[in-house]
Amino acid sequence: MNILVLNGPNLNLLGKREPEIYGSRTLQAIMAELTDYANSQDAMLFHFQSNAEHELIERIQSLLVNGSDNNAPIDGIIINPAAFTHTSVALRDALLAVNVPFIEVHLSNVHKRESFRHHSYFSDIAQGVIVGLGEQGYRFAVDALITKFQQTN
Numbered sequence: 672m673n674i675l676v677l678n679g680p681n682l683n684l685l686g687k688r689e690p691e692i693y694g695s696r697t698l699q700a701i702m703a704e705l706t707d708y709a710n711s712q713d714a715m716l717f718h719f720q721s722n723a724e725h726e727l728i729e730r731i732q733s734l735l736v737n738g739s740d741n742n743a744p745i746d747g748i749i750i751n752p753a754a755f756t757h758t759s760v761a762l763r764d765a766l767l768a769v770n771v772p773f774i775e776v777h778l779s780n781v782h783k784r785e786s787f788r789h790h791s792y793f794s795d796i797a798q799g800v801i802v803g804l805g806e807q808g809y810r811f812a813v814d815a816l817i818t819k820f821q822q823t824n
Contacts, residue, residue: 672713672714672715672746672747672816672817672820673714673715673717673743673744673745673746673747674709674714674715674716674717674745674746674747674748674749674813674816675717675718675719675730675734675745675747675748675749675771676702676705676716676717676718676719676748676749676750676809677719677720677727677730677731677748677749677750677751677752678698678718678719678720678721678750678751678753679720679721679722679727679750679751679752679753679754679755679756680721680722680723680753680754680755681722681753681754682698682720682751682753683698683720683722685697685698685701685778686698686700692778692779693778693779693805694778694805694806696806698720701806701809702716702718704806705718705806705809705810705813706718708810708813709813712813712814712817714813714816714817715743716813717745724755724759724761724762727752727755727762727765728761728762728765731748731762731765731766731768731769732765732768732769734769734771735768735769745771746771746772746816746820747771747772747773747774747798747816747819747820748766748771748772748773748774749773749774749776749809749812749813749816750766750773750774750775750776750793751775751776751777751778751809752775752791752792752793756775756777756781756791756792756793757790757791757792758792759792760792762792762793763792763793763796766793766796767796772798772816772819773793773797773798774797774798774799774800774801774812774815774816775791775793775794775797775799775800775801776800776801776802776808776809776812777800777801777802777803777808778803778804778805778806778808779802779803780802780803781802781803782802782803783803798815798816798819799812799815
């Protein structure tokens with residue numbers, strides 16, 4: 672199984688940015704540990720982070736042509752759209768276009784935060800949504816995608 676993890680704007684600042692909300696570990700450390708975990712579950716994990724909406728869209732669209740970084744098809748996506756959660760119809764449309772099951776993940780509990788963070792352009796089309804469990808949410812998303820993949824193959 673091949674899983675693509677997409678992280679949106681400002682997540683490159685994890686470990687420095689508001690650690691009381693997002694924790695003290697870097698995105699690189701979280702993704703390295705998640706990659707090891709995925710490998711232990713016989714899954715290959717690919718990671719992409721960008722602060723630019725168009726780069727995230729292009730990475731999603733590339734799945735229609737290239738598949739994953741090893742040219743194998745992507746079987747599931749984990750996306751933390753960050754601030755784009757509340758603004759990006761374009762990212763939503765890209766995810767709909769590739770028709771790959773995805774899980775939306777947020778480190779913080781967006782429902783305990785400002786009201787503008789309560790709306791997501793992704794939740795209604797996602798396989799599931801994980802909020803407020805910190806970096807552990809990514810691992811839960813890996814497990815959920817693997818289970819779904821095994822049930823359908």
